[in-house]
Amino acid sequence: MKGNFISFVKKESLHILRDKRTMLIVMLIPVVLMILFGFAISTEVNNIRVAVVAPERTDGICDAVEKISQNSYFTFCGYINNDDVDNKLRTNEVSAVIVFASDYDRRVALASEGIPTKPVIQVIVDASNVNSAGAATAYLQNILLGAESQQSMFETRMLFNPQMKSAYNFVPGIMGLIFILVCAMMTSVSIVREKEMGSMEVLLVSPVRPVKIIFAKMIPYFAISCIVLITILMLAHYLLEVPMTGGVGGILSISILYLILSLALGLLVSTIAKTQVVALLISAMVLMMPIMMLSGLLFPIENLPKFFQVVSNIVPARWYIDAVRKMMIQGESITAVWQNCAILFGMTVALLGISLKKFNDKLE
Amino acid sequence: MNDIVISVKNLTKRFGNFTAVDNISFDVKRGEIFGFLGANGAGKTTAMRMLCGLSYPTSGSGSVAGFDVMHEGEMIKRHIGYMSQRFSLYNDLTVWENMRLFAGIYGMTKKDTEAKATELLTQLNFLSERDTLVGSLPLGWKQKLSFVIATIHSPEVVFLDEPTGGVDPITRRQFWELIYKAAESGTTIFVTTHYMDEAEYCSRVSIMVDGEVGALDTPTRLKQEYGVESMDEVFRILARKAKRGE
Numbered sequence: 001m002k003g004n005f006i007s008f009v010k011k012e013s014l015h016i017l018r019d020k021r022t023m024l025i026v027m028l029i030p031v032v033l034m035i036l037f038g039f040a041i042s043t044e045v046n047n048i049r050v051a052v053v054a055p056e057r058t059d060g061i062c063d064a065v066e067k068i069s070q071n072s073y074f075t076f077c078g079y080i081n082n083d084d085v086d087n088k089l090r091t092n093e094v095s096a097v098i099v100f101a102s103d104y105d106r107r108v109a110l111a112s113e114g115i116p117t118k119p120v121i122q123v124i125v126d127a128s129n130v131n132s133a134g135a136a137t138a139y140l141q142n143i144l145l146g147a148e149s150q151q152s153m154f155e156t157r158m159l160f161n162p163q164m165k166s167a168y169n170f171v172p173g174i175m176g177l178i179f180i181l182v183c184a185m186m187t188s189v190s191i192v193r194e195k196e197m198g199s200m201e202v203l204l205v206s207p208v209r210p211v212k213i214i215f216a217k218m219i220p221y222f223a224i225s226c227i228v229l230i231t232i233l234m235l236a237h238y239l240l241e242v243p244m245t246g247g248v249g250g251i252l253s254i255s256i257l258y259l260i261l262s263l264a265l266g267l268l269v270s271t272i273a274k275t276q277v278v279a280l281l282i283s284a285m286v287l288m289m290p291i292m293m294l295s296g297l298l299f300p301i302e303n304l305p306k307f308f309q310v311v312s313n314i315v316p317a318r319w320y321i322d323a324v325r326k327m328m329i330q331g332e333s334i335t336a337v338w339q340n341c342a343i344l345f346g347m348t349v350a351l352l353g354i355s356l357k358k359f360n361d362k363l364e
Numbered sequence: 365m366n367d368i369v370i371s372v373k374n375l376t377k378r379f380g381n382f383t384a385v386d387n388i389s390f391d392v393k394r395g396e397i398f399g400f401l402g403a404n405g406a407g408k409t410t411a412m413r414m415l416c417g418l419s420y421p422t423s424g425s426g427s428v429a430g431f432d433v434m435h436e437g438e439m440i441k442r443h444i445g446y447m448s449q450r451f452s453l454y455n456d457l458t459v460w461e462n463m464r465l466f467a468g469i470y471g472m473t474k475k476d477t478e479a480k481a482t483e484l485l486t487q488l489n490f491l492s493e494r495d496t497l498v499g500s501l502p503l504g505w506k507q508k509l510s511f512v513i514a515t516i517h518s519p520e521v522v523f524l525d526e527p528t529g530g531v532d533p534i535t536r537r538q539f540w541e542l543i544y545k546a547a548e549s550g551t552t553i554f555v556t557t558h559y560m561d562e563a564e565y566c567s568r569v570s571i572m573v574d575g576e577v578g579a580l581d582t583p584t585r586l587k588q589e590y591g592v593e594s595m596d597e598v599f600r601i602l603a604r605k606a607k608r609g610e
Binding site for chain 1: 416417418438441442444446447448450451454456457461464465466467468469470471523
């Protein structure tokens with residue numbers, strides 16, 4: 001009865017191919033997300049408009065302004081009056097104002113002789129966007145103090161991502177999200193659709209073993225996910241220039257493990273949901289939300305409240321994203337993330353076991 | 365050659381305290397059109413599920429196409445066809461792809477499938493539509509196709525679960541002509557229906573009441589026995605005896 005399995009795989013592939021709209025969405029979402037996160041949405045802050053308040057334009061101040069206007073992160077918007085500061089910030093003409101004290105030059109001179117001085121520069125930042133305000137302050141401090149106070153205690157080196165590109169951070173996160181979407185959501189919806197239409201009943205009266213029906217469903221989605229995986233990796237490497245020094249083989253292996261896990265999750269959802277809408281909701285709320293919030297995709301896990309840190313341990317994406325990040329950006333090999341692999345493997349086995357058992361129980 | 369295709373003795377199915385099917389016995393001969401009637405909740409579906417190898421009886425025995433319902437469910441599935449009103453074929457596949465899928469499920473070879481599918485479509489005068497998507501066909505055609513596809517692997521018995529729901533009388537008539545043709549060629553038909561005019565077309569009719577077989581005979585003799593004109597009245601008299609609710 002090998003023939004019937006192949007007929008099923010063919011049938012499922014046809015279902016997917018005929019549904020052009022869904023197919024297009026599945027193929028396009030990863031590309032759009034990659035481009036969005038890679039270019040449009042980024043936590044890097046560029047083109048911060050800066051104005052300067054200076055009592056008189058001394059050499060020292062001119063030097064500092066020169067440094068700022070040459071930096072690509074800043075756009076120098078000219079000197080303004082003390083009274084204009086509030087207005088300029090309020091109207092969004094500038095997002096930061098640097099105020100120099102009148103004895104700026106004298107203090108800089110003292111500092112260069114090694115005599116500790118008090119801060120002489122005030123930075124007023126529009127903090128309605130906390131992220132960019134923080135970044136702007138940090139940059140400014142770097143530019144102004146880095147040059148002036150030679151005896152800085154910190155020497156910072158950014159490892160693995162020296163340019164601090166946010167794309168590096170997002171690519172693994174997108175991968176963690178997309179595969180749940182394609183594998184878990186689409187598989188569960190397609191299984192539940194058969195139940196809803198009544199075709200599952202007809203299939204169960206046929207000599208095909210139910211497990212075969214399920215696996216035949218998973219194969220085309222698995223194939224699509226593999227195509228998506230390769231697309232994402234290519235985009236990441238060639239378009240966003242993510243290094244992937246850890247070796248593509250390792251990333252592929254752990255991704256395939258994660259794909260199987262997602263398929264098992266989809267099967268589990270399909271045993272719970274009775275209608276396609278419910279399957280969709282469960283996938284979105286129970287599977288996707290934790291990935292967004294608790295997997296380190298948007299917020300670092302260390303910053304979460306203790307309770308959610310504990311909860312995040314059962315979110316598979318957390319382990320996957322963490323491992324991919326290490327391999328993609330830090331250049332670790334797969335052996336360095338064996339713990340993540342083991343956890344994911346354990347989860348996959350457990351989920352497959354539970355969902356297959358639930359599926360079989362439901363039939364009788 | 366054994367001429368009894370379905371044989372059921374004291375078949376019982378209990379769910380907890382509830383006895384869905386209570387000690388039913390009957391035989392169905394080869395080539396017969398066996399009408400299986402009953403109000404909702406009378407135990408029709410449960411009985412049919414046991415005969416299709418989908419669930420196991422609590423007690424009693426039965427055989428379908430020579431296989432034991434208690435132990436050989438998987439073998440039964442290979443030798444029966446099944447069609448239900450709820451689902452008739454995949455809308456996003458063509459007529460031909462649907463046929464190929466179900467032939468494949470029953471392990472037919474490519475060559476056999478081609479031959480049989482062409483033969484069936486020619487009979488229906490539908491060969492020109494083989495590459496049409498099923499979704500664009502009228503309901504009546506879908507059901508006719510659904511029936512021939514249920515017989516594509518030449519099963520000994522075909523189970524039809526309310527096959528003609530929602531179609532007009534003319535299409536129903538055509539559908540029954542197909543059933544007759546299949547029965548003449550030796551396929552046994554086991555059909556449930558809510559339409560009493562269809563009950564008149566059956567060779568024999570069983571009416572289930574509260575999990576038991578309330579009456580079983582040819583439509584003509586049933587009508588005589590109850591002294592009424594139509595199967596509809598026979599059904600009403602029996603259904604009134606029911607104590608179970610919906």
